[in-house]
Amino acid sequence: MRVRRNFSLSTKALLRHRVRTALAISGTGLGVAALIVMVAIGEGAERELMTEVEAMGSNLLLVRAERAEPLIGRSSSAGLVNTLKPADVEAILEDCPAVERAAASFDRNLQVKYGILTTRTSVRATASQYELIRNFPTRRGRYFTPEEDQSGQRLAVLGSRVAASLFQGVDPVGQRIRIERVPFEVIGVLESKGASLNAGSDEDNQILVPLRTGLRRVFNVDHVTLIYVQVRAGEDMEAAATQVATLLRERHGLDRSEPDDFGIDNQLLVLQAERDAAASFQRLITALAAVALLVGGVGILSIMMLSIRERRNEIGLRIAVGAKRRDIRTQFVVEALFLGGAGGLTGLLVGTATAAAIRRATEWQTAVSGDAIALALGAALAVSLIFGVLPAQRAAALDPIESLRAE
Amino acid sequence: MIELTGVSKTYEKGSTVVRALDDVSLRIDRGSFVAIVGPSGSGKSTMMNIVGLLDRPDAGRYDLDGSDVGALSSDELAEARNERIGFVFQSFHLLANTTALENVELPLVYSNRPDISGLGLSALERVGLEDRAQHTPGELSGGQQQRVAIARALVNDPDLILADEPTGNLDGASGLEILGIFQELNRLGKTIVLITHDVEVAAMADRRVNIVDGRVVSDEITRGD
Ligand SMILES: Nc1ncnc2c1ncn2[C@@H]1O[C@H](COP(=O)(O)OP(=O)(O)OP(=O)(O)O)[C@@H](O)[C@H]1O
Numbered sequence: 001m002r003v004r005r006n007f008s009l010s011t012k013a014l015l016r017h018r019v020r021t022a023l024a025i026s027g028t029g030l031g032v033a034a035l036i037v038m039v040a041i042g043e044g045a046e047r048e049l050m051t052e053v054e055a056m057g058s059n060l061l062l063v064r065a066e067r068a069e070p071l072i073g074r075s076s077s078a079g080l081v082n083t084l085k086p087a088d089v090e091a092i093l094e095d096c097p098a099v100e101r102a103a104a105s106f107d108r109n110l111q112v113k114y115g116i117l118t119t120r121t122s123v124r125a126t127a128s129q130y131e132l133i134r135n136f137p138t139r140r141g142r143y144f145t146p147e148e149d150q151s152g153q154r155l156a157v158l159g160s161r162v163a164a165s166l167f168q169g170v171d172p173v174g175q176r177i178r179i180e181r182v183p184f185e186v187i188g189v190l191e192s193k194g195a196s197l198n199a200g201s202d203e204d205n206q207i208l209v210p211l212r213t214g215l216r217r218v219f220n221v222d223h224v225t226l227i228y229v230q231v232r233a234g235e236d237m238e239a240a241a242t243q244v245a246t247l248l249r250e251r252h253g254l255d256r257s258e259p260d261d262f263g264i265d266n267q268l269l270v271l272q273a274e275r276d277a278a279a280s281f282q283r284l285i286t287a288l289a290a291v292a293l294l295v296g297g298v299g300i301l302s303i304m305m306l307s308i309r310e311r312r313n314e315i316g317l318r319i320a321v322g323a324k325r326r327d328i329r330t331q332f333v334v335e336a337l338f339l340g341g342a343g344g345l346t347g348l349l350v351g352t353a354t355a356a357a358i359r360r361a362t363e364w365q366t367a368v369s370g371d372a373i374a375l376a377l378g379a380a381l382a383v384s385l386i387f388g389v390l391p392a393q394r395a396a397a398l399d400p401i402e403s404l405r406a407e
Numbered sequence: 408m409i410e411l412t413g414v415s416k417t418y419e420k421g422s423t424v425v426r427a428l429d430d431v432s433l434r435i436d437r438g439s440f441v442a443i444v445g446p447s448g449s450g451k452s453t454m455m456n457i458v459g460l461l462d463r464p465d466a467g468r469y470d471l472d473g474s475d476v477g478a479l480s481s482d483e484l485a486e487a488r489n490e491r492i493g494f495v496f497q498s499f500h501l502l503a504n505t506t507a508l509e510n511v512e513l514p515l516v517y518s519n520r521p522d523i524s525g526l527g528l529s530a531l532e533r534v535g536l537e538d539r540a541q542h543t544p545g546e547l548s549g550g551q552q553q554r555v556a557i558a559r560a561l562v563n564d565p566d567l568i569l570a571d572e573p574t575g576n577l578d579g580a581s582g583l584e585i586l587g588i589f590q591e592l593n594r595l596g597k598t599i600v601l602i603t604h605d606v607e608v609a610a611m612a613d614r615r616v617n618i619v620d621g622r623v624v625s626d627e628i629t630r631g632d
């Protein structure tokens with residue numbers, strides 16, 4: 001009964017001082033909104049990264065052909081260098097015990113025709129192992145087999161977007177397409193991976209053809225641009241990379257003084273570095289949000305202090321008509337919590353809206369999770385409690401006689 | 408019912424010591440109407456704060472309704488103020504932007520009574536302001552504001568009403584109206600202790616206690632009925 005009477009009193013007091021109340025609410029609101037937005041950005045980045053890891057495959061080494069070039073950090077563009085050969089792949093599989101699978105790849109943008117429809121897309125010559133290494137199965141039909149590759153069959157597996165744009169509702173499996181005039185039979189359609197984050201490499205917009213067939217009939221080259229290497233589960237990625245590098249240097253006849261004519265990207269390391277960067281970014285923004293909340297808390301503190309100074313008469317009167325110290329303290333703590341709660345809700349709305357706007361306007365996949373909401377509201381209440389207790393104590397300790405005399 | 412025995416209160420301001428109350432002994436019976444008069448700074452308000460349980464004496468003893476209030480905790484004093492004492496101040500002390508009714512109901516917020524419905528309105532009726540229940544102090548005249556304050560003092564039906572210069576901020580006519588209410592309340596059995604500078608106001612009481620420099624210098628019955 002008393003608590004309820006006290007509460008309705010607090011809300012009335014806040015409603016009487018609208019401007020001040022609005023100020024205090026917007027202070028914490030800003031802090032909470034900042035917290036929500038920042039956590040949303042961080043969480044979005046984390047989720048993006050996880051999808052990327054899944055799409056990429058985590059135990060993947062990427063061996064790139066590279067011209068042996070003394071300039072630091074310069075790798076020449078793919079296709080111009082011919083240091084990697086299909087035979088390197090066989091050697092890696094045979095001589096590197098840490099390697100589970102490997103697949104060579106050569107790709108280029110080419111014109112593809114189905115009937116009278118034409119499109120330009122990336123054509124990739126690779127081995128059937130590509131499916132397992134890249135975790136990229138077919139949605140319809142199948143991949144080519146190693147035997148079909150060996151015998152130089154003209155078979156094609158379409159990315160989902162190529163299939164959609166070229167066939168427009170017709171089932172592509174069994175149909176004939178022409179890649180640079182060479183006829184191929186479509187035997188499968190890949191599952192959709194969705195737009196990749198690495199700009200310019202849409203993996204749904206490609207056509208896979210058997211390695212030998214592709215190199216001979218389409219590209220007319222004897223080298224490859226990439227070798228995907230899948231490391232055995234439990235093997236150390238670095239050690240596997242060293243095995244591959246040592247073997248390739250030996251095969252390419254490089255002596256000690258010569259630099260590598262290839263580069264090896266450790267996908268896990270790249271992703272981990274990205275993830276660490278995202279995590280430290282998140283820590284930074286969380287700290288910033290904490291500061292914003294703190295500022296909001298100080299706002300509540302100073303506004304409560306001001307309010308109590310101005311309401312000394314009222315406090316003195318309340319004590320005279322029977323308020324106990326604890327009633328006064330409760331009243332002002334409730335007022336502070338009310339400010340914090342209202343600020344928290346306002347901030348939640350503003351923050352969620354802002355996060356959504358950021359998602360629309362930028363490439364950041366912001367995500368507002370239940371945890372973030374609980375954290376933000378909890379933080380707002382905690383901050384208002386912490387910063388509300390001091391003014392409430394002050395109010396409760398006022399001398400009623402002096403307070404009544406104050407004008 | 409009120410019994411002060413050798414009550415003293417001193418204030419120290421730097422090196423000067425002010426004896427606001429100096430060994431005051433006074434007895435006020437239930438149902439009486441007492442005016443406390445005296446020059447400015449003589450200790451009238453100090454005495455009212457002690458009688459009203461807002462302050463404690465440095466020395467001496469105060470019995471209210473036969474029990475020593477010196478033994479009560481500050482929470483118990485708060486409860487006693489809430490249930491047994493009504494205050495009326497010179498400057499009304501109404502909450503701004505708050506309706507007359509809500510102002511009157513303020514003491515009920517701190518009351519332990521289970522049923523408080525209707526008490527505020529009936530207190531307003533007793534001062535003839537039930538039709539102004541939803542008005543805020545800014546919309547009321549000084550006299551009306553003081554009547555709201557009296558209703559607030561009455562809402563918990565206390566036996567004792569303490570009024571410190573209740574007519575000090577009012578014109579003559581409004582002041583008389585307020586005094587009329589006090590007389591009426593006294594007739595209904597309330598004990599009224601009224602502090603005033605004004606000889607005419609003091610004349611409305613049954614008894615006049617004169618305080619100078621913290622001491623009771625005269626105590627006379629002005630009306631014997
Ligand atoms: N908190 C205080 N600190 C120091 N001195 C005080 C305090 N309160 C009252 N006094 C002093 O005690 C004396 C009595 O004050 P009190 O307020 O009781 O006088 P009063 O009779 O009510 O005067 P007035 O008619 O002007 O209201 C005065 O000298 C005053 O200055």
Ligand SMILES: [Mg+2]
Pocket residue numbers: 451452453571
């Ligand atoms: Mg006084």
